[in-house]
Amino acid sequence: MQDILSLAATNLLSPIILSFALGVAAALARSDLNIPEAVAKGMSIYLLFAIGFKGGVSVADHGIDGTLALSLLAGVALSAVLPLIAFALLQVLGNLSRLDAAAVAAHYGSISIVTFVAGTSVLEASGITSEGYMVAVAAAMEAPAILSALWLVSRGGDSRRMDPELLREIMLNGSIVLLVGSFVIGWVTGVDGLVKIEAFIVSPFQGVLCLFLLDMGLVAGRGLRGGSGVLRPGVLAFGMVMPLVGATLGLATGLLLGLSTGGVALFMVLSASASYIAVPAAMRVALPEANPSIYLTLSLGVTFPFNLTIGLPVYVAVASALTGG
């Protein structure tokens, strides 16, 4: 227990977490600190490319084992099942309409790629390696949750179909294309390819992530400030309980698959995180009557900060303790 707390405290005081905290504090204090939109977009492209490429190189270097396909399948299954649990939990904790509850549930089945990137960074800083293909698992977990949410809505007698255009937009959204594309490039070019661009995608990574998380802190802080009156106490509690439920399922899945300490920790991170990019866009199209203030404030203003400050260190520490890593 002492080791877990020690590791958690070390991670909590890392530059990336503190940069995020600075952003949240600045937004809550109504500072005019602002990262230009184009700069933030550029940083997110850099981070996604770097994390995808490094994942591909790792797979090329260590080879593929049978757990790749199983991990992908498990990721898809988790993404589909987590909304059902979230929906049931919301029936107990929150007093939301079926539409709002289903929309919120979709966010918690899908993933936050920024939380995933931060998770890999925390692992690297701790000297813990992970399976490179977890990048592909992250991409696979984006969409199934949306289908589960639409199914939940249709069970209430309100039939909603996933139109093909929406499905295409979700499957080919920029983040997924960049992540999977750079993963394939890294896989194809391997370590030789990494050597050629290492100075660009390895050394500056932590610094760029700090600035990006500063921006995310600002966004999360603004969301929290603007949406604080939207969430009832039960729904607010859901934003912190659901990540722990998801992380527990991710932990069990990672252990069953026999993944490394890093792999188990990343499965926990993916299962605990909530989408705030792909799913909100899909919900605006498929369930426009659902209140975006509720699901955006929950995923971006509550769960994202919770995972980044408390969740990540705890998930890494628990995975380390249970895998002997």
Next chain:
Amino acid sequence: MQTHQAKRVAIIIEQVMQSRLTSALEEAGVTGFTILPVLGGSGRSGAWSREGQVSRGTGMVQVVCIIRPERLDEMLEAAFAVVERHIGVVTVSDCEVLRAERF
């Protein structure tokens, strides 16, 4: 200078619905429109600002098109089929254009 009567339709809608709206307009025979970014605003769904948005699901755009008056109803029906359930504002105003053959 000779001017011609026309209708200016401005539709503020969520960015995720933009391509669906413009496709519907094109299918209704609208040959031209302009898309403008919306910086922020406030309405029934609360205040929001473009600044710091991480999700295109929360952004808004304004689609402006100028058409001949006799084509207004057909165009509005096509647009309304898309925007009916969504956050947004549809306004129609009179305007004048110099080159009527372009609309």
